Amino acid sequence: MKSRQNTESSPVDTIKLVSALVILGAGIFGFYVYEDQPQLYRVLGILAVGAVAVGIAVSTNPGLRLWHFMQDSRTEVRKVVWPTRQETVQTTIIVLIVVILVAIFLWLLDMLLSWGFQQIVLPGG
Template identity: 85%
Template sequence: MKSRPNTENSPADTVKLVTALVILGAGIVGFYVYEDQPQIFRVLGILAVGAVAVGIAVTSNPGQNLWRFLQDARTEVRKVVWPTRQETVQTTIIVLIVVILVAIFLWLLDMLLSWGFQQIILPGG
């Protein structure tokens, strides 16, 4: 039986999350302040700052709950039975045929309604 995640947030969790947001914000500001530097260094810098911010956030209770949720989601995705290539191609062809048939039906219906309204609005013409 799985243990229920702790949903109570302590003041320390709030401090951790705010710290992570401040660090991330400082990284974004730094990205634009140092726009005269090579872009590769700026991108690597913001990735490093983002990793630090995520690392801090994950140490909080909400961060741990989110991490557990992502791990459970990954486990569930691995349980999915994905269709074979042949099934995917066949389904795609069926969908395309139905879309074409509905498009033709709507086009014919539009032509019929246009003709009918012209007969009503412009009698004899």
């Protein structure tokens, strides 16, 4: 396994990434070319091709760095303290009340501006 310290990308990495994209593109092309085959086989085929493409991509330095980043992100998501159901309901109610109040304020402002515009444009009116 490559070290996390190495941030350089070699020409071999570029070739591997391009080949992974070509393999993935060929898998997608094959999915549509063989549309007369059962869908289960086509889906399993594209999953297998996708796994091979990901395997090739992860064997490169940029792919390995992305893999480590995703693992670190997953670890950080696990550290998040998610709100309880009660907190979520209370926050949702507060947001709905504020939205309704802002909507009423904007409606009243629109009515006032419309009335003012009519007084200017239609004198006597």
